[in-house]
Amino acid sequence: MSYVKPADLIGTVIDAGASKVMYSTQDTMVRSIMGGALLSLAAAFAVTVATTTGIPLLGAVLFPVGFIMLYLLGFDLLTGVFVLTPLAWLDKRPGVTLGGILRNWGLVFLGNFIGAFAVALLMAIVVTYGFSTPPNAVGEAIGHIGEGRTLGYAEHGAAGMLTLFIRGVLCNWMVATGVVLAMISTSVPGKIVAMWMPIMLFFFMGFEHSIVNMFLFPSGLLLGGDFTVMDYLIWNEIPTVLGNLVGGLVFVGIPLYVTYGRPSSPRRRVSSRRARNAAQHPASDSAAQVAVAQADRATAHSPVG
Template identity: 65%
Template sequence: MAYLAPSEFVSKMVDAGEMKIFMSTRDTLIRSYMAGAILALAAAFAITVTVNTGNHLIGSLLFPVGFAMLYLLGFDLLTGVFTLAPLAVFDKRPGATWSGVLRNWGLVFVGNFGGALTVALFMSIIFTYGFTEAPNAVGQKIGTIGEGRTVGYAAHGFAGMLTLFIRAVMCNWMVSTGVVAAMMSTTVSGKVIAMWMPILVFFYMGFEHSIVNMYLFPSGLMMGGHFTIMDYLLWNEIPTVIGNLVGGLTFVGATLYSTHYKTAPSRAIG
């Protein structure tokens, strides 16, 4: 596969961040809506595979199909723009401001949530025959996931919140690595292989992804999970968004930018 050196693909990262800041509201919302919907469907698919096979590894191996599809189609996840958009400000690109970054983040959040919520409703209808029956095995599993990753964290107090936050940080370390990995190659197969690896790691390890959770938790509430909307927001979504921001921007965006784009001077000989 055609491989780009780090100095080459990091330049593409900065260009991508600039493009996202100046993208129209319409295009930003459409692309983020579709990204949220496709990733949510991939999460439903992976959980279905896990329940039907009894093997979480198989579901995790197949989950990245959604991530690969949405990025090949040019759609945007909040976790990706957390990492890319600030780079244009770091590089002092003309017109790139923090207000523009925040505007992009806000629009992508809204679009991702809308797409994920749409799929949550659609899949809940499927799992319950239009809410006329109790949830099937997959629906029941989604309900228990929602409980464990809200009230389960709350039961541990500060330690639970710290665990949630660190899982969110490590999630976007891997997910944003997947976003960047797609820029390492100029072929479809190369992009997919490079993206697949870090996304597999994040999903199998149970790290917290804000957009996947936009599907899991509303769906879990529809499936009768024993937690509330406030449990979801305070003990998952809000801390996860913050952790995803920290993980993607520090461990991926800022580090790659600082060492491959703004390279430090070489040491003098002698």
């Protein structure tokens, strides 16, 4: 069957986090630049669809194509590594340190921004005919998004900042769920359907995604939006990044690890005990091989040292 049960899924999630910490600088940058670029193209596509059809829901339904493409290609987003890499550290994987995790986050942030800004510049050229005409309807829509989601929060002061942060939390609750669900099936159609649901939800609900915003707000500034770089940083990007971090860890990563990933987890204890019993009293060579495989799966992700 293509469905991967949660008790088995957590090992794959931890493996993914450990591997990302070990990437070279070049690999991390290339994968994060492409991840930011593809997601930004999807955001531009969604805004274009919503603007030209007047149906925002249709834009949200189609937006997940960018997320799906980048994850099927193995590219990285900051919102994804926020949840994957800390689990490898909690599991005490060899070579996974806090310094390595912070290095990964910094490189992915930089790469995502480069990719998103590149698409913002290219799209600004497209919607203004090389900056020779005023922005078209899509360009105007992008500019207004930037204004509403910076100055709009600032008008409410502390309450606006709290709302912005919570929208960042809720966003990465859904996005991190999509990241994990990408591994819950071994078939491409299964992965696509599983990822589609939470990504569509976050986009239509207007939650704040730090990488999407790396495209929307520079685009707004390039297209004449009435806000500043400091408005963008203080009243959107920085609180959104923090909210994304909290949302991914608190609502996805840690709950999965606590119930499925720890060596003391009931599921792990039962699986390990059954495997040992079967290995000690094999009914046949094939049964023994199955038992050993089960034991390996149950213990492969136990803390080291």
